[in-house]
Amino acid sequence: MPPANLKAFLEAMREIEKVSGVDIICFGHLGDGNVHVNILNIKDETGITWKKFSKKIVYSVFDTAIKLGGTLSGEHGIGLTKKKYFSAFTDPEIIMIHKKLKKLFDPKKLLNPKKIWK
Amino acid sequence: MMFFKRFLLKMFKKKYPSNLFLDSDMTVSYMNDESGKNGEQPLGVFFPENSEDVKKMASFCYRYKIPYIVRGKGTGKTGGAVPVKKSLIIVMERMNRIIIDTKNLTAEVEPGAITLDIQKAAAEENLFYPVDPASLDSCSIGGNIAENAGGPRAFKYGVTRDFVLGLDVVLPNGDFIRLGGKTRKDVSGYNLKDIFIGSEGTLGTVTKAYLKLLPLPKEKILVWAVFDDFFEAVEAMSAVYQTSLTPSCIEFIEGRAFQAVEKMLHKPIPDADSQAHLLIEVDGFEKDGVLKQGKALSEVLYRFSPKRISVLPYHRQQEKIWNLRRQISEATKHASFDKKSEDICVPPANLKAFLEAMREIEKVSGVDIICFGHLGDGNVHVNILNIKDETGITWKKFSKKIVYSVFDTAIKLGGTLSGEHGIGLTKKKYFSAFTDPEIIMIHKKLKKLFDPKKLLNPKKIWK
Ligand SMILES: Cc1cc2nc3c(=O)[nH]c(=O)nc-3n(C[C@H](O)[C@H](O)[C@H](O)COP(=O)(O)OP(=O)(O)OC[C@H]3O[C@@H](n4cnc5c(N)ncnc54)[C@H](O)[C@@H]3O)c2cc1C
Numbered sequence: 138m139p140p141a142n143l144k145a146f147l148e149a150m151r152e153i154e155k156v157s158g159v160d161i162i163c164f165g166h167l168g169d170g171n172v173h174v175n176i177l178n179i180k181d182e183t184g185i186t187w188k189k190f191s192k193k194i195v196y197s198v199f200d201t202a203i204k205l206g207g208t209l210s211g212e213h214g215i216g217l218t219k220k221k222y223f224s225a226f227t228d229p230e231i232i233m234i235h236k237k238l239k240k241l242f243d244p245k246k247l248l249n250p251k252k253i254w255k
Numbered sequence: 256m257m258f259f260k261r262f263l264l265k266m267f268k269k270k271y272p273s274n275l276f277l278d279s280d281m282t283v284s285y286m287n288d289e290s291g292k293n294g295e296q297p298l299g300v301f302f303p304e305n306s307e308d309v310k311k312m313a314s315f316c317y318r319y320k321i322p323y324i325v326r327g328k329g330t331g332k333t334g335g336a337v338p339v340k341k342s343l344i345i346v347m348e349r350m351n352r353i354i355i356d357t358k359n360l361t362a363e364v365e366p367g368a369i370t371l372d373i374q375k376a377a378a379e380e381n382l383f384y385p386v387d388p389a390s391l392d393s394c395s396i397g398g399n400i401a402e403n404a405g406g407p408r409a410f411k412y413g414v415t416r417d418f419v420l421g422l423d424v425v426l427p428n429g430d431f432i433r434l435g436g437k438t439r440k441d442v443s444g445y446n447l448k449d450i451f452i453g454s455e456g457t458l459g460t461v462t463k464a465y466l467k468l469l470p471l472p473k474e475k476i477l478v479w480a481v482f483d484d485f486f487e488a489v490e491a492m493s494a495v496y497q498t499s500l501t502p503s504c505i506e507f508i509e510g511r512a513f514q515a516v517e518k519m520l521h522k523p524i525p526d527a528d529s530q531a532h533l534l535i536e537v538d539g540f541e542k543d544g545v546l547k548q549g550k551a552l553s554e555v556l557y558r559f560s561p562k563r564i565s566v567l568p569y570h571r572q573q574e575k576i577w578n579l580r581r582q583i584s585e586a587t588k589h590a591s592f593d594k595k596s597e598d599i600c601v602p603p604a605n606l607k608a609f610l611e612a613m614r615e616i617e618k619v620s621g622v623d624i625i626c627f628g629h630l631g632d633g634n635v636h637v638n639i640l641n642i643k644d645e646t647g648i649t650w651k652k653f654s655k656k657i658v659y660s661v662f663d664t665a666i667k668l669g670g671t672l673s674g675e676h677g678i679g680l681t682k683k684k685y686f687s688a689f690t691d692p693e694i695i696m697i698h699k700k701l702k703k704l705f706d707p708k709k710l711l712n713p714k715k716i717w718k
Pocket residue numbers: 288289324325326327328329330331332334335336347366367387388389390393394395396397398399400401402403404405406407455456457459460461462581584585675676712
């Protein structure tokens with residue numbers, strides 16, 4: 138996010154920790170406003186409730202970043218793991234341009250299919 | 256059909272009486288730019304005040320299939336803002352707000368803002384927008400973004416693209432999109448923002464930009480070296496490359512270019528009769544540091560038998576030289592009946608070969624080819640002057656052949672047709688001749704993707 142909004146973002150992370158009870162450890166490129174947000178499962182060994190639960194937390198993390206004028210990814214890209222969120226948080230007009238661009242270069246949808254957007 | 260379009264515009268004017276002008280006295284001044292090319296007289300001229308106005312006009316044009324051209328300040332050198340078809344001109348000059356954000360080190364600017372005004376607003380906060388086209392006091396940031404403009408300082412800092420963090424764009428169908436913003440890094444999805452930068456106003460209308468700023472380096476030193484041998488100056492430049500010095504720019508000026516400025520201003524310039532001048536600037540935060548670099552630079556340059564080296568520590572002295580440098584384009588025009596000015600770019604190591612080839616073309620053809628420009632970036636302004644053929648009849652055909660050879664030389668040396676001015680109208684024939692057909696095909700498809708009705712700045716870049 139824009140560096141001036143880092144404080145607000147990190148405060149929101151603390152708040153999510155408090156409410157949800159999960160551990161959220163942050164580190165990263167503070168000068169660029171680029172934060173690595175590590176959401177840890179340290180309680181649910183089977184991972185069954187964690188699976189659903191963590192998705193909600195990831196959603197809130199992204200929601201906070203976007204509301205603070207930020208973006209889903211500063212360095213790691215969208216790929217497979219974030220494509221659902223990309224589609225949820227990106228202007229439909231912009232997603233449409235992504236699809237058209239993909240079609241322009243790869244009309245047969247052969248190269249690395251099903252990435253970036255849902 | 257044209258009658259109907261004029262009628263529709265008259266209706267639109269009722270909503271925008273002080274923004275839309277349809278009278279001939281007004282429209283006649285929007286047929287050309289600094290390329291010297293004349294286009295069609297526009298149907299009207301629209302001055303939006305915010306992105307909502309742009310959106311409304313774009314939607315209107317889309318609905319009624321009216322071609323339009325976005326115009327900044329008309330300083331473009333390749334006819335980017337010249338209407339080829341009967342079109343509407345959207346002039347961005349009323350949208351010129353500048354907000355400096357000291358907490359994010361960014362500037363939020365409207366496209367009509369003058370580049371120099373952005374630099375001044377940033378400097379008031381001790382911040383720095385480095386991109387410095389020679390036209391900086393008269394060109395707009397929107398035009399800079401559309402052309403991906405550069406300047407002398409690109410050597411150290413980069414070009415417009417390197418400072419754009421985000422763009423607001425109105426697409427030809429009237430939709431508004433925001434790409435990026437005040438974030439310093441962003442890899443969420445395709446980098447669409449960069450498709451618009453350098454697209455010469457053919458894909459969308461930029462209604463706002465978010466620019467990255469740097470801390471302002473207050474100390475500067477200018478090393479002015481004069482050479483009696485043209486090629487020694489080029490060799491000296493490559494020697495600077497081999498050091499750990501970090502100049503902000505390495506400019507090259509042929510003596511004949513300064514002679515043209517002398518003639519225009521009726522003022523002598525020291526050593527204008529020498530073959531070549533190098534202007535090397537070092538900037539920084541401490542006087543001692545820049546002075547040291549200046550000294551080290553001079554030592555390197557002395558190895559190439561310069562006629563003289565002056566180290567200028569004061570801002571006023573430096574600005575005097577830079578002002579002379581900024582006059583060259585005008586002066587070479589002044590000194591000839593007509594000129595073709597190209598701005599090819601080659602890998603710096605091939606500069607010598609390129610400049611040798613220019614000498615050869617001069618010898619064989621008998622025309623004057625004066626070179627100057629951003630030597631450190633391999634970006635040479637090649638001014639081909641008509642000083643003999645007053646009628647311009649034989650010149651017309653002849654000059655095309657010479658321009659072709661200039662481009663051919665650049666491409667063969669791994670270069671490109673344009674380093675900063677773009678293709679626009681004046682170079683589109685050459686773009687099509689020298690560009691891989693597959694790449695031209697992608698250009699056409701991209702254009703179609705964003706502008707299926709071919710309304711925005713039609714008939715530019717490729718033939
Ligand atoms: C004396 C002189 C020196 C110059 N020196 C340099 C130099 O050192 N480096 C350099 O790079 N250039 C230089 N130029 C060229 C010119 O100044 C640049 O290309 C500049 O970026 C054009 O800005 P403008 O506002 O005048 O744009 P215009 O000429 O009005 O338009 C140029 C193009 O940009 C498009 N455009 C303008 N605004 C928008 C917008 N908001 N959204 C979408 N498209 C838009 C137009 O459609 C057009 O295609 C020089 C020109 C002159 C006359």
